Amino acid sequence: MKIDFTHNQSAHCENGVVSNLLNYKGLSLSEPMVFGIASGLFFINIPFLKVNYAPAFSYRPMPGFIFSRVSKRLGFKIERVKFSSKEKAQQILDQELKKNNPVGLQVGVYNLPYFPDEYRFHFNAHNLVVYGKEGDSYLVSDPVMPAVTRLTEKELEKVRFAKGALAPKGHIYYPVSIPENLDLKKAILKGIKQTCKDMLAPVPFVGVKGIHLVARKIRKWPKKVGVKKTNHYLGQLVRMQEEIGTGGGGFRFIYAAFLQEASVILENEALAELSKELTAIGDKWRDFAVDASRLYKNRSKETDAYNKIADKLEHIGNEEKAFYLKLRKAIH
Amino acid sequence: MKKEEVPQDESCFSNTTMKEVVYAVDKEGNYNKALSSGWEAKTIVLDKSLELLEERLKDTIINIKNGKQSPIAYYMELHRMDIPTLASYVEMWQWRVKRHLKSKQFKKLNEKTLKKYAAVFEITLTDLKNPKF
Numbered sequence: 001m002k003i004d005f006t007h008n009q010s011a012h013c014e015n016g017v018v019s020n021l022l023n024y025k026g027l028s029l030s031e032p033m034v035f036g037i038a039s040g041l042f043f044i045n046i047p048f049l050k051v052n053y054a055p056a057f058s059y060r061p062m063p064g065f066i067f068s069r070v071s072k073r074l075g076f077k078i079e080r081v082k083f084s085s086k087e088k089a090q091q092i093l094d095q096e097l098k099k100n101n102p103v104g105l106q107v108g109v110y111n112l113p114y115f116p117d118e119y120r121f122h123f124n125a126h127n128l129v130v131y132g133k134e135g136d137s138y139l140v141s142d143p144v145m146p147a148v149t150r151l152t153e154k155e156l157e158k159v160r161f162a163k164g165a166l167a168p169k170g171h172i173y174y175p176v177s178i179p180e181n182l183d184l185k186k187a188i189l190k191g192i193k194q195t196c197k198d199m200l201a202p203v204p205f206v207g208v209k210g211i212h213l214v215a216r217k218i219r220k221w222p223k224k225v226g227v228k229k230t231n232h233y234l235g236q237l238v239r240m241q242e243e244i245g246t247g248g249g250g251f252r253f254i255y256a257a258f259l260q261e262a263s264v265i266l267e268n269e270a271l272a273e274l275s276k277e278l279t280a281i282g283d284k285w286r287d288f289a290v291d292a293s294r295l296y297k298n299r300s301k302e303t304d305a306y307n308k309i310a311d312k313l314e315h316i317g318n319e320e321k322a323f324y325l326k327l328r329k330a331i332h
Numbered sequence: 333m334k335k336e337e338v339p340q341d342e343s344c345f346s347n348t349t350m351k352e353v354v355y356a357v358d359k360e361g362n363y364n365k366a367l368s369s370g371w372e373a374k375t376i377v378l379d380k381s382l383e384l385l386e387e388r389l390k391d392t393i394i395n396i397k398n399g400k401q402s403p404i405a406y407y408m409e410l411h412r413m414d415i416p417t418l419a420s421y422v423e424m425w426q427w428r429v430k431r432h433l434k435s436k437q438f439k440k441l442n443e444k445t446l447k448k449y450a451a452v453f454e455i456t457l458t459d460l461k462n463p464k465f
Binding site for chain 2: 009010011031032052053110116117118119120121122144145146147163164165167231232234235236238239242244247248249253254256257260261275276279282283286289290292293294296297
């Protein structure tokens with residue numbers, strides 16, 4: 001049994017699954033469009049939460065938010081089920097496939113056999129689509145992979161029931177009842193508004209303020225926790241920024257692509273200009289990553305080197321602040 | 333990022349068919365998907381974080397040989413887990429798992445508890461008691 005499903009490789013797994021599932025249902029939305037409507041751009045530093053022995057940074061909102069927001073803003077419904085029983089989880093999956101319904105699944109990355117070893121961590125918010133079953137193997141469309149692949153019943157069960165933070169619990173989801181008349185313009189405006197609000201939020205560890213907070217911390221780390229830990233913390237920041245799925249530059253390039261698309265749909269020339277501006281900011285994030293990684297590699301002992309990259313990050317924060325203020329004006 | 337600037341460096345994808353999607357602008361200034369085989373800056377930080385895991389594993393082996401830590405600590409590090417993750421897999425409280433990482437407590441464990449750990453690590457009880465480093 002095989003559903004006629006088109007696999008499109010994308011940068012980010014959740015955008016990709018949403019975009020591919022909606023395409024199947026006849027609603028053609030690009031990955032950047034999904035990302036933009038869902039206000040996928042974000043920055044947060046959760047100081048009291050440690051991931052992989054370093055502070056938690058994220059350039060995106062909580063997993064699952066993207067699909068929920070897209071559905072809310074475009075007015076369709078999502079069916080979501082989680083399971084406590086593995087048998088039941090497989091039963092429901094098989095049932096949906098028999099109904100010719102490709103489904104999204106939340107899975108853990110650690111036991112995905114087709115991922116290179118370097119990428120196998122206990123990260124449980126990966127997403128993929130299952131679009132068929134042949135014998136005891138499922139046909140899998142993982143949006144970050146160049147082509148479709150397969151997982152056996154056993155392998156799929158293992159990743160669906162990975163444990164730890166954000167455990168998927170067999171989470172299965174798919175869109176139902178897509179309305180014929182979608183108000184794309186309204187959804188885009190809503191998405192942009194929320195991104196401006198999030199990134200300019202008056203919360204010390206969120207958005208632009210969060211970026212400035214991290215810049216201040218980088219200055220203090222070498223003295224406070226030592227050079228070795230500082231490098232590890234910086235490494236974590238760079239990894240989150242450039243991790244597979246970000247499309248480069250901490251999602252800034254995907255968002256710039258969205259603004260370019262939005263400027264055509266909304267007939268708003270200012271958004272095309274802002275897209276260029278954000279591309280330039282994304283390039284600065286890339287420069288920052290290069291500097292931070294070199295610092296890590298060469299184990300520089302001078303604190304001045306850390307002050308220099310902190311300056312860079314502070315500068316990025318300033319530019320982003322000006323950018324979101326302009327973006328907010330552009331859609332009023 | 334310009335299309336011609338999309339990095340094509342060596343990375344862990346080099347021996348696979350995998351490539352990563354990034355977004356870049358072409359000569360006319362239009363955004364499109366582009367494929368990247370890897371980026372040096374990224375590879376450096378990824379390698380460094382794997383090095384750190386290696387180091388932790390080595391330290392754990394030394395601690396086990398010194399009779400401080402139990403083999404569970406070794407298998408936990410080997411599977412790139414931390415205490416909360418392991419506790420979730422064996423369905424026990426974190427403080428219990430933390431105790432089981434100590435050699436002294438490990439020796440007192442009953443078979444039922446040991447089997448839980450062995451099942452999660454997918455090894456036999458003998459391997460759990462006598463890890464081959």
